[in-house]
Amino acid sequence: MEAKESRPQGFPELKNDTFLRAAWGEETDYTPVWCMRQAGRYLPEFRETRAAQDFFSTCRSPEACCELTLQPLRRFPLDAAIIFSDILVVPQWTLMTYMVEGGGSSTMSQAKRWLYQRPQASHQLLRILTDALVPYLVGQVAAGAQALQLFESHAGHLGPQLFSKFALPYIRDVSKRVKAGLQEAGLAPVPMPAEQSCLQPEICPFPQIIFAKDGHFALEELAQAGYEVVGLDWTVAPEKARERVGKTVTLQGNLDPCALYASEEEIGKLVQQMLNDFGPQRYIANLGHGLYPDMDPEHVGAFVDAVHKHSRLLRQN
């Protein structure tokens, strides 16, 4: 596989490339699966490790981050490990929300007031955040990350007009500048002529995922924003999403996280339905949002197993 050559030096060989192959749009033998917030409070061992030191010390300790990253993989045959990190350095627009709102809010009305009353200052802040985010993401790849996911948790608060004015331009910019930054850092080969698809692994060894929660209204634009994978929340029907975005991106998602409260048998049925609806290729299974702390790890395991089992069956039929 081409991409292995772009791996930072000194890293062990990749054991399972199913997730990356699906992200690049290559055929896979089964559907890869991971869970947003899979390294999280629903695991007793996570709570134990986290209790040992304060949050920012945890984030600054490579040993603690590595331990938290690997915990869910010891329990479940997940196809991707998510590097434990600090939410305050990862999100972008989302980040502006928390900066302006000064905390959580159900309507985000104070942050939105700013967008309506101070559009120029909002763009200035978003540009500063983008400038900070790009080298951070390139740095993550240099440190070993093999894929990047950009979250926009508040797309639904924005709606089509604000989203296209204050989110999409920065989402596009991050993708473009991260790709350029990777080349500059010698982590990605120089791109082939433009007519070649960006989805070829020679060009995008480090796929980027965009997940805009409640961004149903902007699916077409997100699929054209330079990302190899578009994540979906659970309010979007898989067939309709595929119809809208076309065949050039991989889709990721989107079981309602609360479905993990159901019985393991019911989880199996819901997963089967989801896999049928998404189809066998160009697809990475996930939840439509992160796991909640009160979820039963056994049910997370049932979800992962059901994806692997049914996706193999689906390919046989």
Place this chain on the structure above:
Amino acid sequence: MEAKESRPQGFPELKNDTFLRAAWGEETDYTPVWCMRQAGRYLPEFRETRAAQDFFSTCRSPEACCELTLQPLRRFPLDAAIIFSDILVVPQWTLMTYMVEGGGSSTMSQAKRWLYQRPQASHQLLRILTDALVPYLVGQVAAGAQALQLFESHAGHLGPQLFSKFALPYIRDVSKRVKAGLQEAGLAPVPMPAEQSCLQPEICPFPQIIFAKDGHFALEELAQAGYEVVGLDWTVAPEKARERVGKTVTLQGNLDPCALYASEEEIGKLVQQMLNDFGPQRYIANLGHGLYPDMDPEHVGAFVDAVHKHSRLLRQN
């Protein structure tokens, strides 16, 4: 107008039927407008009236309810007055959420856990709520209400599958049973043969509005659920909504409430765009959700005036 004959006895003649005409799908000279939560805390006179007695005493006092209902109409030339009432007797599914969740929540995960773990009990509770809601709504019409709006504030938490299982059947049932109840109470004429449109005023003198916030995925189903008007939140683009629901329902909405934080000039521009997108007929202007307490009444007035002004201009061109 036919509908006047169905007005409960002893009521003064209707002064402005523009809202009702738009709801029935008749042509209007301008676009009618009202605001969700127009009788609300953003008005100083509302806060003063409410401070005079506790919440439930207010709800039980016809004089206080009447005063609160009329306050916004004294300030703005709104096309509908919204009867001040208690939220806990109005919403249906939404209501189940608050009963099970035991309070507000950003994910509604406890209520949703119930839907996944106890589907039969959930249906039982929803049936009980429906049984309580139908005579309440018929009673509202008997007491003088000329249109009814059903809120489903949490459609987005449900997603397509749970919504079609746990919300749509009850939304349809409420519409059907309220129509039947109105006939039984002698408030609506006996329906004409089925091939006649339900949108004719002879048949539906008391139009029903369905507003399912974040229910973008179910627009087609909502337009077929027996309601004359479908309300939209601000995440749905007007042209796309009209394309999806066809021409048999009136649409209502959907300016982002936070747009009222913008300057009056900017509000005018946003309203103009919204009116162009919805088109002049089969449309009632509103916000995409309720007004917030920190909003400036002057800006609410600017919104109402802009709708009236631009919708008349739109009809001239």
